[in-house]
Amino acid sequence: MFSFFRKKSPAPADAPQQPAVAAQAPAPAASPAATPLPSSVLSAPANVAATPKPQMERASWFSRLKQGLARTGSGIAQVFTGTRIDDALYEELETALLMADTGVKATEHLLRDLKQRVKDTKATDPAQVKALLIEGVAELLAPLERPLVVGEFVPTVIMVVGVNGAGKTTSIGKLTRHLAESGAKVLLAAADTFRAAAREQLSVWAGRNQVEIVSQEGGDPAAVTFDAVNAGRARGCDVVIADTAGRLPTQLHLMEELKKIRRVINKADATAPHQVLLVVDGNTGQNALAQVKSFDDALTLTGLIVTKLDGTAKGGVLAAIALWVRERQAAGGGPVPVYFIGVGEQLEDLQTFSAREFASALLS
Numbered sequence: 001m002f003s004f005f006r007k008k009s010p011a012p013a014d015a016p017q018q019p020a021v022a023a024q025a026p027a028p029a030a031s032p033a034a035t036p037l038p039s040s041v042l043s044a045p046a047n048v049a050a051t052p053k054p055q056m057e058r059a060s061w062f063s064r065l066k067q068g069l070a071r072t073g074s075g076i077a078q079v080f081t082g083t084r085i086d087d088a089l090y091e092e093l094e095t096a097l098l099m100a101d102t103g104v105k106a107t108e109h110l111l112r113d114l115k116q117r118v119k120d121t122k123a124t125d126p127a128q129v130k131a132l133l134i135e136g137v138a139e140l141l142a143p144l145e146r147p148l149v150v151g152e153f154v155p156t157v158i159m160v161v162g163v164n165g166a167g168k169t170t171s172i173g174k175l176t177r178h179l180a181e182s183g184a185k186v187l188l189a190a191a192d193t194f195r196a197a198a199r200e201q202l203s204v205w206a207g208r209n210q211v212e213i214v215s216q217e218g219g220d221p222a223a224v225t226f227d228a229v230n231a232g233r234a235r236g237c238d239v240v241i242a243d244t245a246g247r248l249p250t251q252l253h254l255m256e257e258l259k260k261i262r263r264v265i266n267k268a269d270a271t272a273p274h275q276v277l278l279v280v281d282g283n284t285g286q287n288a289l290a291q292v293k294s295f296d297d298a299l300t301l302t303g304l305i306v307t308k309l310d311g312t313a314k315g316g317v318l319a320a321i322a323l324w325v326r327e328r329q330a331a332g333g334g335p336v337p338v339y340f341i342g343v344g345e346q347l348e349d350l351q352t353f354s355a356r357e358f359a360s361a362l363l364s
């Protein structure tokens with residue numbers, strides 16, 4: 001799944017740093033989600049990307065995604081089963097988008113955009129309007145689609161945060177597996193020093209993937225993370241991933257603790273953290289957007305993982321997040337891509353995000 005990871009070959013000490021590689025699922029063969037390869041992976045061996053197995057995996061992922069999003073999409077798709085394009089259709093669509101937790105702003109944006117597309121194309125059939133809505137959703141979501149690049153910095157330090165139970169540890173486990181299978185040397189940092197079960201869960205993932213872990217009972221989570229970054233560098237790791245304890249953005253002292261972890265990582269490596277990823281439970285709908293904003297205020301996020309999009313009726317929140325990211329960038333902020341989405345607890349249920357694939361799966 002992370003076929004583009006180029007395994008580091010032994011190089012002389014003065015050799016230039018290895019090229020950046022992207023932790024990205026391969027583009028599908030014939031699914032509607034064909035995405036161009038990002039330039040950062042063009043140097044990867046061509047034969048890796050051409051193997052049919054990952055393409056089949058991606059095709060089967062598309063059907064899992066469709067299934068997962070069926071509850072969000074069915075209400076929206078229902079709007080286009082009539083024969084006329086009139087005010088009633090747009091009103092129904094507005095309600096359906098709001099019900100899917102798209103939020104008022106993103107709903108208004110999509111409706112305005114859709115009406116323009118209908119006018120431009122002179123569409124006469126609701127089925128055509130549905131296709132135009134897919135276009136509009138895909139365009140809105142496009143800035144969220146970016147590969148997670150590892151290898152530009154060695155080690156690449158990734159800090160993972162989120163509320164309790166969002167799916168942080170599970171997502172880290174899956175990501176670790178993908179990276180390890182691609183040849184990356186990964187080290188995990190159990191920065192939840194208080195909850196034994198959390199450390200245990202991360203240890204299980206470390207064991208399964210045969211990667212190293214820095215863990216400590218009690219004590220300062222920032223100190224554990226500091227040790228992990230230093231250990232990662234000393235042991236020649238490609239990636240260090242810090243799993244932090246879950247917390248609500250309203251728990252200010254715990255948010256301060258996260259800020260301290262971030263500062264301390266930066267002390268251990270002046271270029272790090274290279275990624276601050278928020279894991280959000282997509283099933284929480286508009287609340288996920290509120291979490292994104294709060295964690296971003298505290299930590300300046302660099303990316304998201306949206307989990308539990310299986311069986312949710314609230315998957316429209318991705319459109320709301322996309323609009324927020326657009327506004328953030330317009331105000332001079334950096335991108336906040338959705339690096340991965342999760343539609344279940346299995347390893348293959350966490351995959352890279354593709355805007356067109358998501359839009360198609362949602363409305364198919």
Ligand SMILES: Nc1nc2c(ncn2[C@@H]2O[C@H](COP(=O)(O)OP(=O)(O)OP(=O)(O)O)[C@@H](O)[C@H]2O)c(=O)[nH]1
Pocket residue numbers: 162163164165166167168169170171198245246247279307308309310341342343344345349
């Ligand atoms: N259905 C579904 N379940 C998921 C998904 N991702 C994670 N889970 C489940 O969500 C539950 C919580 O996941 P964890 O990884 O423990 O969450 P966490 O954020 O690390 O939790 P804390 O350490 O308590 O903050 C577990 O039962 C996971 O299997 C997903 O995409 N879909």
